[in-house]
């Protein structure tokens with residue numbers, strides 16, 4: 001949680017504003033990050049965030065715990081899955097400004113009800 | 118034919134390469150000569166691709182004493198096709214064959230593959246691979262891979278010789294191999310794309326161009342660096358089944374509409390670059406479709422391994438006729454071709470069904486999954502089944518009756534199926550059923566290599582110095598149709614072989 005606070009402070013302390021307002025953003029990110037594009041776009045505004053960017057606030061072990069499935073389906077946990085373990089970069093399944101499908105749907109019909117496109 | 122002329126043409130190509138580098142942006146990287154190259158970095162052994170071939174090469178090179186081994190992977194995740202593969206691993210004379218009392222030999226395994234290769238497989242390579250397959254299996258056991266406690270007999274194999282990971286997936290091998298790589302100090306780099314070779318004065322490979330910050334299918338800026346290699350480069354970049362242009366240039370029927378089991382990164386540009394150097398293209402048009410795939414899910418999904426396990430004791434039925442239409446354990450090409458002929462009166466695709474007794478299918482963990490995820494169905498009676506799939510009931514019942522006779526007599530006069538594994542496994546209710554439709558699966562073609570994993574130069578007939586290749590990027594080993602579970606041993610053995618060769622060179 002301390003990481004979260006740090007980012008919050010960063011967000012509030014930074015006066016950077018968006019020139020294009022109509023950018024899609026998740027509600028909870030609006031609250032925590034606001035309009036500080038650089039909070040995520042650590043390689044420059046025009047580039048995708050690095051694979052570490054989300055991990056400033058999100059902890060992959062916590063996420064894996066939250067998305068854990070029953071023992072027989074344990075490898076369908078998107079945050080600790082059969083094929084790539086905990087190493088799959090977040091942006092493979094999550095896009096802040098664009099809709100994305102989970103990478104599993106390339107081959108499987110799994111349902112992830114909480115996944116936001 | 119004049120060799121001189123050909124060499125002249127080759128120099129010309131090189132000239133164009135150098136010129137376009139000077140004019141064009143670095144994104145258009147082409148293999149070039151060293152003159153004027155500034156090196157950004159030097160490594161001992163550079164491996165491109167992080168599937169079975171690349172990972173096995175890295176571990177073996179380290180075991181042989183290499184100190185500075187680097188794997189470069191263009192995708193954000195490691196493992197390529199290997200990480201989504203079915204985990205089926207064929208080897209002759211294994212401990213499990215001994216336990217089950219199955220008689221097998223290197224020659225028998227090679228002969229089975231030669232048959233499926235329809236006369237154009239590379240016997241020397243198949244022999245080399247079968248001889249070392251047990252070593253490769255051992256490497257996976259050493260790093261902690263786990264296998265089901267039984268063997269399977271896959272299509273085209275004359276005996277049961279196939280191990281399968283307990284997770285029924287190649288990830289049960291790639292994950293421990295990757296972990297081992299990191300433990301023993303192999304450097305792994307993702308999002309880094311190989312773009313071309315850098316040649317020395319005698320046309321030997323002395324370095325590569327790598328593009329970092331690579332986002333597959335996206336336009337992102339990145340830096341191209343020149344990496345010098347001390348010992349050499351091992352190309353383990355896999356097949357090209359996801360490259361629709363290239364696969365259609367070889368086989369125009371493999372359009373974008375045809376499903377594909379491969380990982381998105383199987384696009385073949387590493388192979389192209391070797392061709393540019395002069396590597397020999399072999400059997401590129403032999404692109405295999407998987408006859409066990411399902412139209413009800415993407416890629417390999419759950420059904421593929423379900424059907425692979427169940428084919429020996431199941432019947433495949435044409436829904437128009439209610440009858441069998443193939444030997445369920447013929448080689449892949451025979452079965453895929455037969456399935457594609459299953460069509461309705463208008464000629465539209467009518468995916469056939471695979472019928473299995475639940476008492477037999479339930480022994481494989483995927484049976485639960487296919488039912489749970491709605492890509493396979495369970496029926497208590499033949500009437501329900503026939504109604505659900507609109508199959509004519511009377512011929513279907515008669516077919517099942519006849520087939521059950523074959524199970525009893527251990528002889529299939531209808532399609533010549535080897536009934537050994539079907540012994541005592543009558544088709545009886547309750548049933549489980551999946552639908553079948555082939556998907557583009559495997560590239561038999563690629564660059565030609567020898568049993569040292571060296572890449573042959575088409576112009577000189579000699580091996581290209583400093584260059585090795587292993588795995589699906591290589592071609593000609595299997596001929597027309599690769600047998601199931603023979604790629605893992607091939608990729609791993611040839612990766613290990615490349616490592617041994619590079620350390621000896």
Ligand SMILES: Cc1cc2nc3c(=O)[nH]c(=O)nc-3n(C[C@H](O)[C@H](O)[C@H](O)COP(=O)(O)OP(=O)(O)OC[C@H]3O[C@@H](n4cnc5c(N)ncnc54)[C@H](O)[C@@H]3O)c2cc1C
Pocket residue numbers: 165166167168169170171189190191192195196197198199200201202203204205206207287309310311312353354355356378379380382383384385386387416417558559587588589590601602603604605606608
């Ligand atoms: C779904 C599926 C199931 C299968 N099941 C089985 C099975 O059960 N048993 C069996 O024997 N065979 C099976 N096969 C076949 C087998 O898995 C493949 O042939 C094998 O994985 C190929 O391994 P590889 O190391 O050659 O290439 P891959 O594992 O495909 O790895 C190649 C890697 O190179 C990377 N790469 C490509 N180009 C570049 C570049 N320019 N720069 C950097 N990196 C690059 C790719 O992204 C990829 O990660 C299956 C295949 C599939 C697709």
